[in-house]
Amino acid sequence: MPILTRPRRQRARYQALSIPARRLSRVAPALLWFHRATVNKTILLVDDDLHSREGLRQSLVGGGFLVETAQDGAQAIKRMIESEVGMAIIDLDLPPVKGVTISGWDVVRICRAFDAAMPIIVVSAEGGPEVKARAKELKVLECLEKPIAPGQVKGIVRAIDP
Template identity: 30%
Template sequence: MEIRDNSLKSLMVVDDDDQLRNLLKEIFSRINYQVITACDGADALKKMMQVKVDLVILDLIMPEKEGIETLSDIRVNYPETKIMAVSGGSHQLNAPMLLNIAQTLGADDVLKKPFDLNEIIEAVDKLLN
């Protein structure tokens, strides 16, 4: 496996699940990405006004400002930022349906929860390198 210098790449993990958010932060920090976290879409957009982000890993089901609305806002205001939408679905919509909507709205990649850690690492590497 080729070793890359990811130190100049930044990503934001947006998820209301504290454990998953912290796990992804730890994993991507270990492979030298600069990682910012946000607990919902409103928090993410506020932080994006202050810091440039190369990639947003965005949960689609969250309280406050949910993922589909946040994805649309990021696409309009930060068109150069890559977006990876992730979802396990909801009571109203299953994950494939939500992820299809995300792709239609401009997500660069989608991943169904639960996902394998190697799967998300490879997907991020593909989007950013």
Template identity: 30%
Template sequence: MALTVLTVDDSRTMRDMLKHSLVAAGFRVLQAEDGLDGLEVLKTEKPDVVVTDINMPRLDGFGFIEAVRSDAERRTMPVLVLTTEADPDKKSRAKAAGATGWIVKPFDPVKLVDAIRRVAA
């Protein structure tokens, strides 16, 4: 059965690039436009892995990760951060919030797919 990945990013272009790369790798892809939208998707879906941006309107990636981790059912769900940010403080903050890993944009589709498969195992 195909792994399901939820992508959370406010950029339509980035969501399209992620969907193209992940569908080509055989994943089922769910999409959300920001953290609040991502939490709505999680009410009805149980993805194997979440890939989220940090800088988004309404609810940023930090708040989204914290909300996911506060839900007992989703506490162990892998959450990868995919962002243009390279700031060590933000990386530490994401890890403290519960992020499983950190990938800097622009992403290499092969490395992203490998990372998703690793954390989903």
């Protein structure tokens, strides 16, 4: 049964690792645990601002989480399709792409379509009762107002997924 592993010198390529059938019974539980651990810790981070996105990404990766990033709604949808995401952090103010506007709220709805129980944190420059009411309506776990500290977000994520 081939298993994908990363070679030491090449970061982007994977190579197949063959495990003999007699050893598979000892290795399979560890692989299952690793799969569950990484799927539950994969976070989709959607933010159009490069500095905010990279600061949050570095903080979360430093906390032991796998992070998929997207700079707009279209990329966020692509990342949702390509990988199994356990949690999402979404900036509500996303730019239009090729004339099509996919707002942060649209991305929240799409995340809900993929997984109704997915923990979602939204980040917005504009707070207020309208944003909080809409977040509550879409069952958003946390609604943060910019500017935010990466440590604050990491603490919230740890509380959700210890």
